[in-house]
Amino acid sequence: MYGGGGLDHLANIIAIEEVSKADAQVGSDLSIYSALASWVICEFATDA
Numbered sequence: 001m002y003g004g005g006g007l008d009h010l011a012n013i014i015a016i017e018e019v020s021k022a023d024a025q026v027g028s029d030l031s032i033y034s035a036l037a038s039w040v041i042c043e044f045a046t047d048a
Contacts (some may be wrong), residue, residue, distance in 0.1 A: 020027025
């Protein structure tokens, strides 16, 4: 049911690098979100 695009961490890093080429702030925001917020959601979220 979950799993996103089924990509690994390397694909995530490559995507963030590509976004950062166009706008460094957006790339920074994405890296912070994917490193911190996503982990909390995956670890503690419920289906309720």
